[in-house]
Amino acid sequence: MTPVSRRSFLRTVGAGAGLLVLGACSAPASGPPVTEVALGAGEVGIDLAGTLATTWGYNGTVPGPELRVRAGDVLRARLRNALPEPTTIHWHGISLVNAMDGTPGLTQAPVDPGAAFDYEFRVPEAGTHWYHAHSGHQLDRGMYGALIVEPRTEELAYDREHTLLLDDWRDGLDAPGDDGEHAAHGGVGLGGGVGLGGGPGTAPGTGAVADPGPDRVSFGGRSYPLMLVNARPPADPAVFEVRRGDRVRLRVVNAAADTGFRFAIAGHRLTVTHSDGMPVRPVTVDALRIGMGERYDVLVDAGAPGAWQIGVLPEGKTGFGRAVLRYADAPATPAPPADARPTELDGRLLTYDDLVGTGPAEVPPTGGPDRTFALTLRGTDIDVDGLGPDEPLPVSPGEWVRVAVRNESANFHPVHLHGHHFQLATPGRALKDTAVVAARGGELTFDWRADNPGEWMIHCHNHYHMEDGMMRTISYR
Ligand SMILES: [Cu+2]
Structure with a gap:
């Protein structure tokens, strides 16, 4: 493939999906094609349904730009650090060379304020992955983005796709009853652990306080005023357009620092095709539980015109996040109320026992592990x-x-x-x-x-x- 056609391919994908694809691509004289991106870590202002907050992110946006590369290609990413403290980028889900893993103090020196670092690595396998900062509280700000590795040949049939990054959010907001920097760890989260000394998770602009539900086990001890999908709060939700008859691929990433989510779409079931970017035998469920760092790809058959709630319920915490699945070819339908909970959240939940790998999985030889x-x-x-x-x-x-x-x-x-x-x-x-x-x-x-x-x-x-x-x-x- 020539450099020109490769570049136009990237642009086409980016434009078609409403995504930002950065940089250029070149085919070196030998070796795999290289995709170049620039990621500037710095201060970012975001608008949370009219509440302006200052946070940290990449290239002035939260989430950071969605990066797309093809399996087998090389990703070259220049990180420029405009933050007042050191940072690194971890490429979550990529089996890359150790020196590019972005673990501060272990695989590289932290990148100082004002300095730059060039990440360059071959991306071996396709999948829904993500990149994020790997130090201190940086990930609890806006320092994350999707990293989509496309297969050389797409075997999954679908008409359109959307990426959903789920997050717990407090940065730049008042957090009443904040248990803040001193959140206890280990002994909290169960038996009265809901809210955990923090105030109820009231979302500014919505007044929505969701019932934490029967499953009161939490993934963390902090309370958050907002739960976001693609940095959009319930009062100003992300809207994902589909058309009747579409088979839609959703790439769902939990980018939160402290919150596991239950995920479901009103009026629709979810056919899981990938877990952490790796293919599984398709299995259809009502809801997913997604821990921090996990990803699921699901197919949704769009057969019920309207505007439907995509529910993002924090496990064992107060609060509620949402987005909207809207049929673009249907008569205009108002979005569901911000706090409307899909009944599917309480439906058939995906378990790990449902996941059957379909890749060329090696297994430990007879006799077990070494x-x-x-x-x-x-x-x-x-x-x-x-x-x-x-x-x-x-x-x-x-x-x-x-x-x-x-x-x-x-x-x-x-x-x-x-x-x-x-x-x-x-x-x-x-x-x-x-x-x-x-x-x-x-x-x-x-x-x-x-x-x-x-x-x-x-x-x-x-x-x-x-x-x-x-x-x-x-x-x-
Ligand atoms: Cu933990």
């Missing part, structure tokens, strides 16, 4: 059997590694492994990179092949839990 780590999530730590608290988890290239996680805390914790996909140790062996371990004795086991040398983090994707120490390093020998 090495097993037993991890316990306790308090603010990840304890590893047989290792001291600061010792890396050693692996050797080529090994099959089993990680068995037990969660003794009162929160859900989404565990994220950098640089690799892992297989859930379920009959379906689906590939993921982030998986939720249930609270209070929940257990999750996964296997992965040590095929990407370096120093990699494994951590809880609640950024506050991570900062509190719920992280370990995996070190290749």
Whole structure:
């Protein structure tokens, strides 16, 4: 493919989907095509239904620009840091070379204010991924965006697609009853943990306070005034247009720092085709539970003209987020009330046992894994059997590694492994990179092949839990 046609392809995709695609693309004399983007980290003003807030983001927008590359190509991204503190970018879901992983202090020096850093890596596999800052409270601001890796040949048939980034939001807003920087961790979130000392999650401009529902287990201890979809609050929701008869692909990303969501669309079912960007046998459900860092691709058959609520319910917390699915070819229908809860939220919920991998999954050879780590999530730590608290988890290239996680805390914790996909140790062996371990004795086991040398983090994707120490390093020998 010539550079010109490649560039026009990118522009076409970007324009057609209403997306921002940056930079240029070139085909070097040898090697895969290169897509170049520039990401400026800096202060951003956003309008939350008339409430102006100042936050941090990329290229002046929240979410940051949606990046699109093709599987097998090289992504070259220049980060310029206009923030008053150091930063890095982590490319979540990409099995990339270790030096580009964006883990400050482990794979690279933090990028100082005023400095720049060039990320450059080959993107091996297609999928719905995302990029985000990886230090301190930066992710709880607006420092994230979608990274869509398109397959060389699309095998999924659909008419249009939309990307939905879900987020919990407090930046630039007054948060009454704020438990703020001192949010407790580990023992909160269950049994009266709703609200957690924070005020009710009243959304400015909506007055919407959603019933937290029967499932009171939370992914984190903070309260947030707003739940956003593509940085839009319930009073000014993102509207996703479809036409009757469309098969619509939705790429749903949980970009929140501290909140797991339940996701459903009124009047429609969801056929899950990918988990964390990796293909699964299609399974149709009413609702998804999405931990921080997880992604699901779903197909929705648009057969019911109108304007429908896309409900984004925080698990175990007050508040409610929403967007609107609107049929563009139907008579104008008013959007549902901001706090209308799709009954589908209480319908058939996707479980990990539903996920059956369809990729060319290798499995550990007979006899099981070469090495097993037993991890316990306790308090603010990840304890590893047989290792001291600061010792890396050693692996050797080529090994099959089993990680068995037990969660003794009162929160859900989404565990994220950098640089690799892992297989859930379920009959379906689906590939993921982030998986939720249930609270209070929940257990999750996964296997992965040590095929990407370096120093990699494994951590809880609640950024506050991570900062509190719920992280370990995996070190290749
Ligand atoms: Cu956690």
